[in-house]
Amino acid sequence: MHQYAYLITCTDDDRDEEDRVMSSGTQTLAADQDPREFATARLEQNRVEHSYYTGPRRIAYWPHECGALLPRTAPANAEHLDG
Known part of the structure; x- marks a missing residue:
């Protein structure tokens, strides 16, 4: 099992x-779960949850130590996916 953090932002301003x-x-992702698949699913879920916003958005995701504070901006080692 691996802990991942994510941050979804709008990207049009x-x-x-x-x-x-x-x-x-x-x-927490299962040991065999692909982090990119998690990010894609989370981005799609965000699009449904925030359907009022129709513009572009980006998810940043990265390995995260359990219990560590979640930053307000993505760290340098974060992967990104636009959607």
């Missing part, structure tokens, strides 16, 4: 990343 946050959190 020039506000700072921390001001564009739509969703953030952590999730």
Whole structure:
């Protein structure tokens, strides 16, 4: 099992990343679960949950130590997926 953090932001304006946050959190993935598949599913879920926003969005996701604070911006080692 691996803990991952994610941060979903809207990407269609020039506000700072921390001001564009739509969703953030952590999730424990099974040892055989692909983090990119998790990110894709979470991005799709965000699109349903925030259907009022029809613009582009990006998810940043990265390995996260259980119990560590969740930052307001993605760290340098984060993977990104646009959707």
